[in-house]
Amino acid sequence: MKKVINNPEAVVHEMIEGMVQAYPDKLRHLEGTTVIVRADAPVPGKVAVISGGGSGHEPSHAGYVGRGMLDAAVAGEVFTSPTPDQIYEGMKAIDSGNGVLMVIKNYTGDVMNFEMAAELAEAEGIKVAKVIVNDDVAVENSTFTTGRRGIAGTVFVHKIAGAKAEKGGSLEEVEAVANKVISHVKSMGIALTPCTIPAVGKPGFEISEEEMEVGMGIHGEPGIERTKVKTSHEIAELLVEKVLAEHQLTAEDKVAVLINGLGATPLMELFIFNKDVSEILAKKGVQVYKTFVGEYMTSIEMAGLSLSILKLDDELTELLEAPADTAAWK
Amino acid sequence: MKKVINNPEAVVHEMIEGMVQAYPDKLRHLEGTTVIVRADAPVPGKVAVISGGGSGHEPSHAGYVGRGMLDAAVAGEVFTSPTPDQIYEGMKAIDSGNGVLMVIKNYTGDVMNFEMAAELAEAEGIKVAKVIVNDDVAVENSTFTTGRRGIAGTVFVHKIAGAKAEKGGSLEEVEAVANKVISHVKSMGIALTPCTIPAVGKPGFEISEEEMEVGMGIHGEPGIERTKVKTSHEIAELLVEKVLAEHQLTAEDKVAVLINGLGATPLMELFIFNKDVSEILAKKGVQVYKTFVGEYMTSIEMAGLSLSILKLDDELTELLEAPADTAAWK
Numbered sequence: 001m002k003k004v005i006n007n008p009e010a011v012v013h014e015m016i017e018g019m020v021q022a023y024p025d026k027l028r029h030l031e032g033t034t035v036i037v038r039a040d041a042p043v044p045g046k047v048a049v050i051s052g053g054g055s056g057h058e059p060s061h062a063g064y065v066g067r068g069m070l071d072a073a074v075a076g077e078v079f080t081s082p083t084p085d086q087i088y089e090g091m092k093a094i095d096s097g098n099g100v101l102m103v104i105k106n107y108t109g110d111v112m113n114f115e116m117a118a119e120l121a122e123a124e125g126i127k128v129a130k131v132i133v134n135d136d137v138a139v140e141n142s143t144f145t146t147g148r149r150g151i152a153g154t155v156f157v158h159k160i161a162g163a164k165a166e167k168g169g170s171l172e173e174v175e176a177v178a179n180k181v182i183s184h185v186k187s188m189g190i191a192l193t194p195c196t197i198p199a200v201g202k203p204g205f206e207i208s209e210e211e212m213e214v215g216m217g218i219h220g221e222p223g224i225e226r227t228k229v230k231t232s233h234e235i236a237e238l239l240v241e242k243v244l245a246e247h248q249l250t251a252e253d254k255v256a257v258l259i260n261g262l263g264a265t266p267l268m269e270l271f272i273f274n275k276d277v278s279e280i281l282a283k284k285g286v287q288v289y290k291t292f293v294g295e296y297m298t299s300i301e302m303a304g305l306s307l308s309i310l311k312l313d314d315e316l317t318e319l320l321e322a323p324a325d326t327a328a329w330k
Numbered sequence: 331m332k333k334v335i336n337n338p339e340a341v342v343h344e345m346i347e348g349m350v351q352a353y354p355d356k357l358r359h360l361e362g363t364t365v366i367v368r369a370d371a372p373v374p375g376k377v378a379v380i381s382g383g384g385s386g387h388e389p390s391h392a393g394y395v396g397r398g399m400l401d402a403a404v405a406g407e408v409f410t411s412p413t414p415d416q417i418y419e420g421m422k423a424i425d426s427g428n429g430v431l432m433v434i435k436n437y438t439g440d441v442m443n444f445e446m447a448a449e450l451a452e453a454e455g456i457k458v459a460k461v462i463v464n465d466d467v468a469v470e471n472s473t474f475t476t477g478r479r480g481i482a483g484t485v486f487v488h489k490i491a492g493a494k495a496e497k498g499g500s501l502e503e504v505e506a507v508a509n510k511v512i513s514h515v516k517s518m519g520i521a522l523t524p525c526t527i528p529a530v531g532k533p534g535f536e537i538s539e540e541e542m543e544v545g546m547g548i549h550g551e552p553g554i555e556r557t558k559v560k561t562s563h564e565i566a567e568l569l570v571e572k573v574l575a576e577h578q579l580t581a582e583d584k585v586a587v588l589i590n591g592l593g594a595t596p597l598m599e600l601f602i603f604n605k606d607v608s609e610i611l612a613k614k615g616v617q618v619y620k621t622f623v624g625e626y627m628t629s630i631e632m633a634g635l636s637l638s639i640l641k642l643d644d645e646l647t648e649l650l651e652a653p654a655d656t657a658a659w660k
Contacts, residue, residue, distance in 0.1 A: 002522040002539065004599040004635060006561045006606070014562075015598045018605030022589075022621040058597035192332040209332065231336045232344075259352075264594035266630050267388035268345045269334040275348030276336070291352040293657075295625075300596050303631070305334060327623075330660050 001201045008198035012055045012075050019062055023327050026066045034075040034082065035090040036062040041071050047165040047174045048072070048094035051103040051158060052087065053110050054079040056197070057218060060297045063328025064155065069162035070103075070326075078197045078300070079219045081109035087117035091126060099127030099171035101178060103157050105150030106134040129175040133157055135187040135308060137246050138215025138223050149217050152260040152297040153185035153308040156320070159329060163322035181316065186246040187258075188239050189306030191216040192229065195263060195299050214238065218262070218299045218306075232269070236276035239307040244284070247311055254289040256320060257281070258308040263298040265305050270294070273305060289317065296328070331531045338528035342385045342405055349392055353657050356396045364405040364412060365420040366392040371401050377495040377504045378402070378424035381433040381488060382417065383440050384409040386527070387548060390627045393658025394485065399492035400433075400656075408527045408630070409549045411439035417447035421456055429457030429501035431508060433487050435480030436464040459505040463487055465517040465638060467576050468545025468553050479547050482590040482627040483515035483638040486650070489659060493652035511646065516576040517588075518569050519636030521546040522559065525593060525629050544568065548592070548629045548636075562599070566606035569637040574614070577641055584619040586650060587611070588638040593628040595635050600624070603635060619647065626658070 005011055012034055020029045020036060028039045035052075042048065051061045052074030061073035071094035076082035091100050100121065104114045111132060118128045135153030142149055161178035169177070191213045194203035204220040207213060212230065215223025230238070249255070259274050261267070270293050281288055289312055297306075310316070335341055342364060350359045350366060358369045365382075372378065381391045382404030391403035401424035406412035421430045430451065434444045441462060448458040465483030472479055491508035499507070521543045524533035534550040537543060542560065545553025560568070579585070589604050591597070600623050611618055619642055627636075642650070 002542070002559055002633060004522070004562045004565060004595060004603050006563050006602065011598060011602060014605050015601040018601035018603065018608065018623075021608040022601065022604050022623045056596075056598065058601070063597075192334070212332070229332055232334045233336050235334060263596050264631050264633075265334060266386075266593050266628065267393075267625070268341060268386065268630065271345040271348035271352065271388070272336065272341060273334050273348065274352050275344050278348065278351040293348075293352045295597070298596065300598065301594055301633070303332060303594075 001196050003198055005198055011198045012077055016075060026325065026327060027062065030089055030093055033086050033089045035072055035086055036065055037072040037090065037093050038065055041094045042096040044096050045098060046096055047098045047169060047171050048096065048100045049103060049162050049165050050074065050090050050094060050100055052082050053105050054081060056300045057297050059295065059328030060155065064158045064326050066324065066326035068166045068322060068324030069158050069329060081107065081113045084113045084116035084120060087114055088120040091117060091121045095126045099129065101161060101171060101174050102128065102130040103154065103161060103178060104130055104132050105154055106132050106147055107144045108146060109144065127171055129171050131175060131178040131182060133182050135185045136217065137186050137242055138188050142217055143221040144219065151187050151189065151218050152258055152306045153187040155296045156185050156310050157181045159324060160316055160319040162324065163319035177315065177319065184316065185308055185310040186243045187306050187308035188215055188242050189304060190214050190235055191262065191302055191304035193264065193303040194220055195302040216304065218297060232273045233276040236273060236280055240277060240280045243307055243309050247309065249286060249311060251285055254287045254312045256290045256310040256312055257288055258292045258296060260297055260306045260308065261295045262302040262304040264301045264303040270305060277307060331526050333528055335528055341528045342407055346405060356655065356657060357392065360419055360423055363416050363419045365402055365416055366395055367402040367420065367423050368395055371424045372426040374426050375428060376426055377428045377499060377501050378426065378430045379433060379492050379495050380420050380424060380430055382412050383435050384411060386630045387627050389625065389658030390485065394488045394656050396654065396656035398496045398652055398654030399488050399659060411437065411443045414443045414446035414450060417444055418450040421447060421451045425456045429459065431491060431501060431504050432458065432460040433484065433491060433508060434460055434462050435484055436462050436477055437474045438476060439474065457501055459501050461505060461508040461512060463512050465515045466547065467516050467572055468518050472547055473551040474549065481517050481519065481548050482588055482636050483517040485626045486515050486640050487511045489654060490646055490649040492654065493649035507645065507649065514646065515638055515640040516573045517636050517638035518545055518572050519634060520544050520565055521592065521632055521634035523594065523633040524550055525632040548627060550629065562603045563606040566603060566610055570607060570610045573637055573639050577639065579616060579641060581615055584617045584642045586640040586642055587618055587621045588626060589623045590627055590636045590638065591625045592632040592634040594631045594633040600635060607637060
């Protein structure tokens with residue numbers, strides 16, 4: 001295992017320190033916790049939005065903390081759900097009396113721990129709503145998950161729910177628009193290589209030099225098939241087909257496209273893949289309103305990528321375009 | 331070789347297509363060339379800034395094309411200088427009659443080809459100035475280079491010279507501030523793994539599972555030593571010492587810090603490294619004004635990182651903070 005780290009057991013705490021030191025104008029670390037909040041939290045009069053999950057998906061989730069997106073991100077150990085007490089600490093630090101929306105990726109541990117934190121918060125009089133993101137269309141159930149997994153499409157939920165909260169939406173309104181994004185975004189990915197959890201020290205699975213995994217999860221969960229490495233164009237055809245099959249798009253609809261690198265995929269390859277996706281969508285008559293290419297939700301140093309397609313309407317477009325001031329959104 | 335590509339010989343052209351398709355509001359491809367220009371080029375009344383070099387360093391250089399930074403980026407084949415005719419095409423497309431500044435990384439091929447392009451442009455009446463970036467303090471001469479190499483510190487030159495041009499600076503003023511940045515920025519990196527040029531199909535060098543290369547160049551050029559893999563803190567001590575030795579910093583000076591990932595290094599590790607760099611700089615009494623962490627100048631999928639430290643003054647700080655609208659600067 002070759003990594004730029006100090007102690008494999010301390011990676012999450014050291015990462016949090018280094019992140020807050022990089023962006024002191026945007027981020028604040030709640031001492032004694034693994035929670036990063038907006039530097040100016042709690043924001044008076046505003047509904048707060050919290051997310052989080054296991055670490056190893058950077059820039060998710062703390063990279064999206066800041067004005068116009070998340071109020072707090074709670075980091076678990078690598079690929080491990082954050083504990084309820086940590087989530088609860090985050091909620092207390094960001095609630096201004098207007099309530100807290102939890103954005104949870106659909107993994108059994110995350111859902112359970114966020115729900116326990118919600119109970120703790122509600123017992124203290126904090127209004128809580130929660131949404132569960134399940135954008136990965138690859139498989140119906142999986143390791144760690146009942147139902148579909150939440151992957152890179154989650155970042156659209158952060159952006160749009162965060163913008164709605166920033167504009168003064170009520171807890172019910174912010175929850176409603178978050179649920180609209182969830183129903184409008186579908187994703188799927190492929191992986192070329194595994195990744196190594198620092199404290200484990202060896203790759204999470206093995207895959208031969210000639211093979212790729214189609215539909216793999218962001219923790220290395222199995223996908224739908226292992227095939228010979230395909231070309232970018234073949235991968236694009238496969239993923240676009242799977243993702244569009246879940247959408248009912250008309251000729252008037254516009255979409256946002258997110259091409260997400262999983263950690264070790266060069267930007268060069270993400271752009272080549274975007275060329276192929278763009279060509280295929282154009283042939284199918286799908287109107288792309290905006291494209292995002294980069295690392296948004298990674299799997300440590302996994303090589304691979306995912307495609308997310310968000311069906312837009314006027315409300316979602318306006319909120320997607322609203323300003324945000326975070327380390328990682330652009 | 332596992333890559334998301336189609337034809338190894340066509341990666342640069344396909345990448346350019348995918349990039350322009352992702353950011354049509356910011357970027358325009360000069361058809362028949364490997365040049366990307368600002369969508370609104372030429373900008374009347376403004377000095378134009380052009381850069382470029384071999385591909386494989388994405389988001390450099392086209393990721394910095396846009397308002398407030400570069401007017402054009404010229405892409406060579408992977409790790410290969412762009413040809414003079416391509417650079418010349420870029421210059422013609424962006425010159426508004428106010429002249430063009432070339433920002434060249436110090437590699438023999440780049441310097442030669444940019445100089446030949448300058449002669450072609452001057453023969454057509456275009457005013458040309460050029461600056462050569464040599465921020466890598468690791469070695470004095472190297473494969474492909476006489477003198478020090480240009481690496482990630484180049485991005486500060488793009489940002490600050492671009493801002494000066496955007497504010498209406500003359501060609502001489504833009505050149506002068508670019509040279510000030512070059513004299514004020516020093517960098518050095520380490521590599522844990524090699525990278526593979528698609529058309530070559532195998533890694534550019536070999537390095538054992540226990541070793542790292544100190545001072546390696548962004549094309550895999552040899553550094554100053556090969557050692558056992560060090561901890562993040564040890565790497566930070568080594569790089570900070572080498573880089574600060576080139577600066578004359580007083581207690582009043584402020585610096586900008588750029589922690590640059592080389593392609594496959596997880597953001598988690600870059601933030602851990604930033605924690606160590608921040609601690610060491612604080613102990614030395616160096617005031618960090620602003621920190622940038624991410625992938626700015628990569629080496630395809632090399633694992634490793636570089637540290638750049640830019641000594642600021644009021645002029646550089648103001649230009650660093652000026653708005654820019656590009657795909658990759660943030």
